């Protein structure tokens with residue numbers, strides 16, 4: 001991830017207080033055994049343990065570089081966290097071991113998300129809950145004033161994702177995915193969060209930061225000229241007084257039946 005730890009934290013945790021409020025309503029509370037599927041560098045895992053200090057957490061990611069680094073797991077959280085390098089569709093974990101599992105922004109990468117949801121259900125204890133949050137491309141971007149260069153690159157990013165077996169429209173299918181995986185009592189919620197003029201740059205960065213731009217160019221989904229056009233348009237956009245970016249996140253939560 002690029003940027004200082006504070007910048008990375010701010011970028012990953014856009015809209016997080018609202019998300020946390022929803023997760024608590026879905027049954028997340030202190031003292032639970034937590035599973036963070038597709039944890040990435042552990043920003044959310046660390047945040048969960050900061051807010052729920054009596055919990056323990058296993059963070060799972062398939063990429064070694066995805067797993068938490070020391071700076072990202074500050075304070076006492078470290079002692080309560082275990083890291084596991086594994087794919088979410090085949091967890092080397094025993095059945096009935098967790099109270100609450102979270103899969104945040106990982107289902108969009110999976111060719112077979114139902115398998116991942118089934119596997120999460122297996123390791124949850126009866127009555128345990130799986131919360132999946134992800135983007136829904138039909139909702140996920142509203143930029144004012146319009147920034148067509150960003151919209152174009154986001155479409156290229158969607159195509160890149162699709163070509164690797166992922167789906168950035170997965171947020172719209174979460175209820176069906178959880179039902180198909182055998183979850184009972186599925187609840188859903190859509191969170192909308194909007195930048196202020198002074199945070200608009202951070203929002204844009206989260207959508208199309210230097211790392212994503214480099215990836216698109218290197219994978220052949222954008223030319224250098226298109227990236228340059230975007231950067232020039234972005235610089236202009238950042239000068240507009242009413243600039244705002246709204247983002248949406250779908251969350252679905254299902255219960256493992258007793």
Ligand SMILES: C[S@@+](CC[C@H](N)C(=O)[O-])C[C@H]1O[C@@H](n2cnc3c(N)ncnc32)[C@H](O)[C@@H]1O
Nearest residue numbers: 038039040061062063066087088104105106109
């Ligand atoms: C966008 S990041 C999300 C990180 C974190 N959950 C968050 O909300 O900040 C997606 C993560 O999913 C991981 N991932 C993708 N496919 C996976 C799989 N099949 N099994 C485990 N992790 C996977 C990636 O390595 C990456 O770290």
